[in-house]
Each structure stands twice: as C-alpha cells, then as structure tokens.
Amino acid sequence: MTSTYPAARALRPGAADPVPGGPVPGGPDTPDTPDTPLEYHLDAREAAELRAVAARFADTQPAPDQPEFYDGDHAAEELLPAGLRAFLLSYRRTESTAACLVHGFPVDDARLGPTPGHWREAIGGRAARAQELWLAMCGLALGDPFGWVTLQEGRIIQNILPIRGDERRQSGYGSESLLEFHTEDGFHPNRCDYLLLFGLRNRDRVPTVVSSVRDVRLSDHDRTVLAEERFHILPDTEHIRQLEASAPRHPALPRLYAMTDRPVPSAVLFGDRLNPYLRIDRPFMRVGPGDTEAAAALDRLMDELRRVQREIAVGPGSLLIVDNYRAVHGRRAFTPRYDGTDRWLKKLTVSRNLRRNLSGYALEHPRVIV
Template sequence: MTTHHVTDQPPATKPATAPATLQDPAPADSVLLLDPDERSALAAATQALTADPRTEPLRFCRQARHAAAAVPPRVRDRLAAFSWGTVDNGHLLIAGLPLPPHIPPTPPDNRNCVAGTTVTSRAQALLNECVGHTLAYEAEGHGWLFQDMVPSRALATSQTSQSSAAELELHTEQAFSPLLPDWISLACLRGQPDALTYLLPARELCAALTADERRALREQRWTTTVDASFLTDGHAFALGTRRGPLAILHGAEDDPFVVFDHDLMRGTSALAELLRERIQEIYQARRIGLSLRPGHMLLVDNRRAMHGRSVFTPRYDGTDRFVSRSFVTADPARTRHARPGNGRTVSAAFS
C-alpha cells in the first residue's frame, strides 16, 4: 500500500524506489493546489449562494451553477479535464478550499446537514458544478445535498460512512444502483491523521490482472444487495434488494470502468468468488491512502476508481473527523424519471 500525505505546498517528486511513508506527497497529476488569489476568488464567489441547501436545494444548485462561472480559469480548466477523464488514476485532490472562521463541532451523526451551512461546502458546490451536476439521494444521508461524514458511536462497526471501528471495505458508490453517481465529492472541515481514504484505480486493478481475468470480469457473474445505509429508513425499492447478475468491468479496454462492492457482491460461481477475492488482494497490495486535512476536497471518479476507508479512533467530543460528502452526475437526464418535479433528489424507490 502507498500512503500519501498532502500539504499546501507544491508536491515534490521522490524516486520510485523510495519507501512509502506518511510524508510522501500524493501523485502530482492528482493534486490541484489553490494559490491565495484563487482561494480568495472562490470564497468571494460563494457569497452569491444565498439559498439554504437544506430547505431550497434546487434554488441553491441553480445559484451554484451560475456562480461557478466565477471560479478561477485555471481551476475550471483542471476540473474540466478531470470530468473528461484525462486523469489516469480516477481522483483529484484539491487543497486550499476556504474554511469558516470557526469550524462547527463535529456532530454525533449525519441527521442535520451541519456541513452544508459552511463556506467550505459552498465552495465545494461551486467546484462540483464545474465537474457536473450535484445530486442527492432520498435514501442516502436523509436526502441532504451535503452529508455529514462523521463517526457515529451507534454505527461504529457498520459498513457505512459513519463507521470507525470497522474498515470500510473496497467499493464503488452505490454499486447496486443503475442511477449511481459519476463522482463523489469529499470536502474536509476537520481531519484525523489515522483516518485514511483508500483508492484503487480501475487501471491499477487491470494492470495487476491477467488477460483471462480481465475478460472474466467483463461477464455478468455477480449479484449484489443494497447498501445498509439505504435501508435504515425502511425504504421500498422498485428493483428489490437483490440485483444482478452484473459485470465488474466494462467500457474501453484502455479506460476501464468498474462496479464493485466487496461486502455486498457475491459471485454466481466458484470462479466468480475467486475473482472477487483476487480484487481484494490487489487492493491490499496496491491501494493509495490519503489523509484528508481541513480545506482538502477529494473528487473520486466513481466509474474509474474504487475506494474504502481505514479504521480510526474517534473521541466523540466534537473534535473528530468531519467531512462534507456530496454526489455529482454527468448527465441529469439519466435520473430524470427518478427525480420528482425535476428536482435534485433521486427518489428512494429508484435507488
């Protein structure tokens, strides 16, 4: 595993043979460092967002779409390149987002969209709209546009974003859903050094597989159930709670897309189960680990990379890790039938 630590200084390059440590920079082509002028311009642009994302999500997103024109050109160009898919490793870490003068205490759960009240989430909204269109899911995180990713004492051992005592297993977001987001956006308000976000790009996975394994992963050999976080409110789903069979790999040979969930997916044969475990072995050996810091925003291409998260030790005293999560889609038309009133929230029934 390679663990990367990002500062607000330009990343240096180490020899390929250097051992990975917490002081290693993230890959240079995956980092965008905002300079002071860009940070100031981004903060100023957030002032145009007067709607409350909790009670006026559609108006808020329309304001964000309009205000995104004020995002500095270098930043917009980099986000456009990322959304087009020219970043080979499926993620982009942006350092230097504006932070509130006083960061709110880390809430005990994700019920109240506390992060959505901050300048950081407003800056996140502007950058999201440079990539695609911010989207919410009724069955995920209470349907908020911005979800508080915080450790919950009650969910410490669960396979959800609020766990801490259990490692969050390798997955793509909403692997069970035909309406899964194209990108995941994570903006950090408060970091925790022992909490690592893990990434495994699809290209990295394919590089470690044989040609026969890659061909087999393109066949519909796996079923999946629905994520536990979507089940907490007892929603009914049009597609039921068991989906498939599905393929894990699809798309271009030189730019593979991946759909995977080690916890929820099961193979329909002994070979398929061996391949599921083979992916896990590669992940353990080749994953990238990132420790998010305040002002960091991590964009994960949900088609081109899988992700997970390490175990960490919360204190439950208001000073724990606090990350604002949102979802972004490239094509709103793909979810139109599932968004009542052409709003920004996908109905639980269609998840």
C-alpha cells in the same frame, strides 16, 4: 498558486506531504502504480476570490444542500478561480487520473464549532456554508450534483462523520472497522460519475484509501470472467435503514427491497477491455450458487486493489475527487472520541448525465433519486 494547471503535480506514494491534508504515504512507488492523483494548490489570490464569492452567496436561498440551488440561474461554477476551473474541466474531459486533489480552501476550525454527533445535527447549520458553496461550485464544473431520497433526507451535500453506535457499520458513519473498497452506490445503475469529499476536520489524519483499476494486474482469463454479468451487487444497508426509520411507507422502499431480493446480474469490469471501468462493492456482493470461478476472479481483483492502494488523508481545506468509474475507495479504521473534534467531511455526488435520473429513478425532484 503553489502548483497550477496544466503543470499540476502528481502524488507519489511515499512522497513528503506538501500541505496539511495532503497525501499520506501509501504504497511502493513502482511502475505498477502509475495512475497517480493530480494536485492543485490554491494560492492566496484564489482563496480571496473564493471568500468573495462566499460573501456574495451568504444569504442565498435555497442553500447548496438543497436540490433547488442547482436549478438557479447563478452559474456559480463560472465564479471559480480560472485556474481551478480549467483544472476541473480538464479532469472531466480527459479522464487522465482516477482521482485528483485540490488544496487550500479556507477553513476556520473555530468558526465550524464542534463536529456534530449525528448528521441530523448538521442539517440547516451555517457554520460550513462557504465550504458547501465551494464544493457545489466544483461539482457543477464536473457535471450535475444529485442526492438520494434514501440518504440524509435527500440532501445534495451530506455529512460524513462518526456516529455513536455505528462504529462497526460499513458506511460513512462507521469508525472502528475498515470501510472496505467500494464503488460509491455500486448497486445502482445511476450511481455517480464523481465522488467529492471536502475536508473540514481530520485531526487524526484518518486516511481515505483509493485504488485505480488502471493499476491492477489481471490475467486475460480473469478479465474475461469479470466482464461477464455473473455478479450481484445489493443495496448497501444504509440506504434502507435511513428510509425505514424516517419514512417506513415511502414508495422508494419497495424498489430497494426488489433490488435486494432480485438483483440484476452485472459485470465488474466493463467498457474497453484493456482500459476498463469498474463496479464493485465487496461487502454487498455475491455470485451465483456454485460459481467458484467468478468468486475466485473477484477475490483476485480485490487482492490487486489492495496491492495498489493509496492512502490520502483529506484534511481541512482539501478536496478529494474520485472518478467513480475508474477507482474504488474506502477508509482506514480509527477510534472516535465523540468530543467534537472527530473527522468531518462534506460529501457530494455528481453525474455527467442527469437525464439518466429521469428514467424512473426520480420520484419528485430529478436531482434526488432512489
């Protein structure tokens, strides 16, 4: 391996890109941005190990995008290369950085075929089965993968790609508008601990933007305000839109409508005052009527997150892992071609405590929640 655990190398904003799909220069390399993502580079031997595991699981059913796959007795995560597994376990246990990267997963662009025009076209496809398996294995090393009944028909592994007609939407299917900083599914109490984005194709090197709450500079007053339950985060429209279109009588919809109409106030910063966690989704947030103090503190936090942002182009064979409690993420705008060569990522959300999902948020399978 080019860089191994525990000597995994950190990304420096402005550093040269070590491998295709690695980091893009993001911001000034200053002491104000010390929370630098770690990298792990798979070597040829480890890549061969992963290919062998993929061959072993090639015909396994259910597939990794199905919740039942994760209930099997295969212990797939134990088949990860030893160095990579140690790297992931250390990342989970230490919370050392708000994001990390793994490079070098095999991806055959020709075998993938064209980027689908819609996530529905990718359902049941086998072209990226190996990559989905490796993504699932990494997710299992970090915790328990899960999905949403409201998104992509409850698939655990989802497809992120531009969709014609959604160019301006604040979602993974948008393109021509900036996808603003957000905590993944920030409206939900059982949002993921880790967001995993696996690159299949990114010829235009469209950057994912990541900012760590550890890097922001806030006054004591703003920290106090942001730690108070004065903020409302509404469900993002994608959760509601997909379910209304596919199952307008689904019992999950009334719950989503209630979260929209009667959101529970929450804090933006929580946990340790000097080393807090973060929960934010600016396009879907509001404060109470006339609460200009909370609105101003939120605006200053957003300014700080933009100041310390890092750009990472997740290319073929690279995996970006974002700590959903330590970092927010977004995506730069780009112009889609819809010719089969557009950006295509696989997404997985992981919980450190699947038991949370049993408290009234799972209607059928505990790995598929609302």
